[in-house]
Amino acid sequence: MTMNSSSKTPYEVLREMSGGFMLTQLLYTAVKLRIVDHLHAGIITVPELSAILDADVSALNRFLRMLVVINILVQREDGCFEVSALGELLRHDHPDSLSNRIHYIGEVSYPAAQGISYAVQTGEPGFDHVFGMSFFDYFSHNPHLGTLFNELMRQGVADRVANVVQTYDFSGYGSVVDVGGGNGALAAVLAEAYSDISATVFDAPAVIEEARRYFAEKGLSEQCQVVAGDFFLDPVPNGAHLYVLSNIIHDWDDQKALSVLENCRAAMDSGSVLLIIEQIMPEKALDAPVTVASDVSMLLLLRGRERTEMEYDNLLARAGLRMTKVYPFEQSKVYSGRKSNWAVIESRLQSAV
Ligand SMILES: C[S@@+](CC[C@H](N)C(=O)[O-])C[C@H]1O[C@@H](n2cnc3c(N)ncnc32)[C@H](O)[C@@H]1O
Incomplete structure (x- = not known):
């Protein structure tokens, strides 16, 4: 050792x-x-x-x-x-x-990893096989682990947000809806960076309570709102200038991903923009080892996957959206020199000029 x-x-x-x-x-x-x-x-x-x-x-x-x-x-x-x-x-x-990360790995990732062989043989989530319920349901039943997961997501946002904001120009967007925005990490950064942005986090009821508390702690309650809902079933707040799906689409198979995108499209008006912030699957595994590892996590935990740029283009087209530009960026903090392949994927309604 x-x-x-x-x-x-x-x-x-x-x-x-x-x-x-x-x-x-x-x-x-x-x-x-x-x-x-x-x-x-x-x-x-x-x-x-x-x-x-x-x-x-x-x-x-x-x-x-x-x-x-x-x-x-x-x-x-x-x-x-x-x-x-x-x-x-x-x-x-x-x-x-690293105590939160190690605690989460010990409680959730370690037992879940026993489901990898099941996932490889069946293509179904190994997590459900081990825990007897789906990944996000497990957090509803174990709220302390849900909070831990949301904290790790906040860390992930913190590790990349500086480069997201440097890569993509958010100025000029008056209203932003962060769909599946978790405990409000990205919304808070945007609100702090752009005083004229009004941000809304749309997420599951238990999770948005964490976002609400976070905004209050940061004195951002006026600028940042929360809306509870299920992004497969409930309408997403409509008419915002910008919709963000950060680390959401990779959680789901094409059918579910399409359902989230269609729900967002229904909320958009002709001037709205939708951003997907995800890792893009490279041609060769060693071009982005972190992305490949994330893909296997998605296979194990949910029915998700990391996708190529062309797969995102197709998915957006099927949802009635048009990919307008892809902005690649590097994670702000790179661990052990292991590369990921992050990008902000911008899209608009197909009908918009
Ligand atoms: C991987 S986390 C991403 C969080 C954050 N956007 C980020 O970039 O780190 C996925 C988020 O989707 C939310 N989520 C999962 N299923 C949902 C559903 N059916 N409706 C609304 N939110 C959901 C989870 O609560 C969680 O906050």
Whole structure:
């Protein structure tokens, strides 16, 4: 685990990859038990920690020793444990904390991943096979995980929004509806950047309550509204200058994606513009590994997929819309040099001149 990957043999690389399950669970358990938070707060003896966690002293000691092996903790000369520089990022109050992500992966992604073989064999969502219900239904039944998911989506928006706003000119649009806008991350950025924009988030009832609270916290309640609804069944607020579907279409198969697009089209008037913000599937997998990974997630979690530019063009045409321009942009934060293939896809009504 401490060797440089370039110095490993293929056998070593694959052998280590096959043990990835353990790393995920070690990190998840460390976060769930708030080990790093406790050590950071100055509790350093294992008996003290075990009393706080109501954990078996011997088992806890063995677990902490393993956290030393994966560089989350260091063991001092006197045998006590301290947090390493890597481990600091597991603290819940660290500005770059990965604790939410690791918690979500441990609770949702890890068990869901057992459905990959089912998804590959059937083309059906492995998530439903494992959890007995669909991805978004699961969040309705487990609101604390839904909130965690929405927080991760907010992080995703934060990781790309600077380049979205640099790439696409939002000035001149008086009203924006962010369809499936989650907890309001993108709407808030647009409202803050353009004081004359009035933004509406349209999402499921539980989710828009999070958006409402967020706008209130940011003092944006006048500029940002929320509307609860189901984008397959309920009308989307009509007559806005701009409709945004960010990270929505890739969640669904063509039939469902068409239904969302048709619903938006019905709300648009002749001057309205619709933006799809998505990753575009590249010709070759290694041209955008993050996009390929996202595509497999969509296969596993929902009936969705990442699509090529031509597939978006076709889908828009079938929904009565015309793709007018594609604005590629790079994620503002690129992790481990792994490229994604983001784009803002602009469209208008086919009937509009
Ligand atoms: C992948 S998240 C994208 C959130 C945000 N737009 C972004 O860019 O990160 C998908 C969003 O669609 C919402 N959603 C899923 N099904 C929906 C439905 N039937 N009606 C309305 N919103 C829905 C979810 O609540 C969630 O906020």
